[in-house]
Amino acid sequence: MKPINSSELLSKLRAKSLFLLDQIENIGNHTPMELLEMNDGMGRWNTLQVLEHLNTYYRYYLPRIETLLEKSATGPNQYFKPGFLGNYFTRTMQPRNGRVANKMKAMKNHSPSPELDGRLVISEFLQWQRKLGLLIERSENVNLNKIRVPISIAPFIKLKLGDVFAFIVAHNNRHWVQIENLLERYPVTLTL
Structure with a gap:
């Protein structure tokens, strides 16, 4: 794996995060809640469950990253x-050509409930998404290779901060494809 310019990497990750923030703000403001509660099959997630799934990752990762950034002397x-x-x-999460090639089952602690308060889920997601953008921006001042973050599924494994940001954004991209597919399925009521 070749080294990547740190500033360029963070800039790309932040741009993708801002894109998702804009999209979910638009969806939250202009999409009927009934549409966000519709799934595309028995046992499949709806848009709100996808966002809640992403919230579970943010609840784990972003406070840890913030603490590590505050403590970092790099x-x-x-x-x-x-x-x-x-x-x-990151590679296994990243969609290719707008498609998710390899399906994965969510870990139990990242599986959302089917009963959710849609406004709260969206509001929390938007708060976390803004926080992600700020943390990526703050990371311009630290060494992405030196700071290590424990992963949610096995905290004894620690990844470089740059890898964790890349994973989070790839994971978000993966689920953005899922949300797009859900909302395209019922385009009649969607007014973005």
């Missing part, structure tokens, strides 16, 4: 070198 580094495991996780 200075910025010009290049980030993805780790083997972090790069693997």
Whole structure:
């Protein structure tokens, strides 16, 4: 894995995060709640469950990242070198050509309830998404290779901060494809 310019990486990740923030703000403001509660099959998630799933990751990762950034004494580094495991996780999450190739089952602690308060889920997601953008921006001043973040499914495994940000954004991209597919299924009532 070749080193990546740290500033360019963070800039791309922040841009993708801002895109998703804009999309979900539009959906929250202009899409009927009934549409957000519709799924595309028995046992499948609706849009609100997808957002709640993403909230579960944010609840775990963002407070930890914020604490690590506050405690960090590292200075910025010009290049980030993805780790083997972090790069693997990111690649497996990232959709290809607008499609999710490999389906995965969510871990139990990241599986959303079917009974959700839609406004609360969207509001929480938007707060976390803004926080992600700010944390990515703050990371311009630290070494993305040196700060290590424990992963949610096995906290004894720690990934480089750059890999965790790349994973979170790839995971978000994956679920954005899922949301797009859900909302395209019922386009009659969608007014973005």
